[in-house]
Amino acid sequence: MSSNHEEPSLIDRREAVKRVSFMLGGLALVGSSSGLLVACSNQDRAAVAKAGTSAFTAEDIAFLDEVADTILPDTAKSPGAKAAKTGAFMAVMVTDTYAPADQQIFRDGMTALNEASKKANGGATFVAATPAQRTALLTAMDKEQHDFQKVRKDQPQHYFRMMKELTMLGFFTSEPGMTKALRYKESPGPFQPCVPYTQGDPAWAQHA
DSSP states (O other), X not given: OOSSSOOOOHHHHHHHHHHHHHHTTTOOOOSSTTSSOGGGGSTTHHHHHHHTTTTSOHHHHHHHHHHHHHHSOOOSSSOOTTTTTHHHHHHHHHHHXXXXXXXXXXXXXXXXXXXXXXXXXXXXXXXXXXXXXXXXXXXXXXXXXXXXXXXXXXXXXXXXXXXXXXXXXHHHTSHHIIIIISOOOOSSOSOOSOOOOOTTOOXXXXXX
């Protein structure tokens, strides 16, 4: 989704998001003030991880899949975020790594987004809305979060910013995202049980 007032094509938006992901070193800044996975240091991390996606229902994950797929839809070259199961990824990340306050912002945001869809689209939920209606709504939400973050440069973040960041992170670290949307070359390469060796040659460095 674009954060300005222009109306670029879906493919152009996707390319822009991809470049942002590269600038972030492949990681979106998710969660709270440090921009890292802050909840990983919590003492109750193990208990939260055990719960997994229990806080999210199958319906919730389907909803997040549709949000992600509207942000990063199918193109001629690669599948969209839904094909990469980005909704389930988002649920795991929020449950396992977000601080409680950020989890609440995210969950409340899901409700707010659905209500906004009903208001804008004659009672249709986000999942029931047409692709054009979803795109229009998320474009408006993107402008809202952009304006919000300009004023609130510290925490809390706007819920839609969280959704965008997790969509980027989830898709571009998935197999479809890495092998279809991006150029991919296996490294260090396939397993080779036997390779030529000359006595006296040094061992390979660990990163090779």
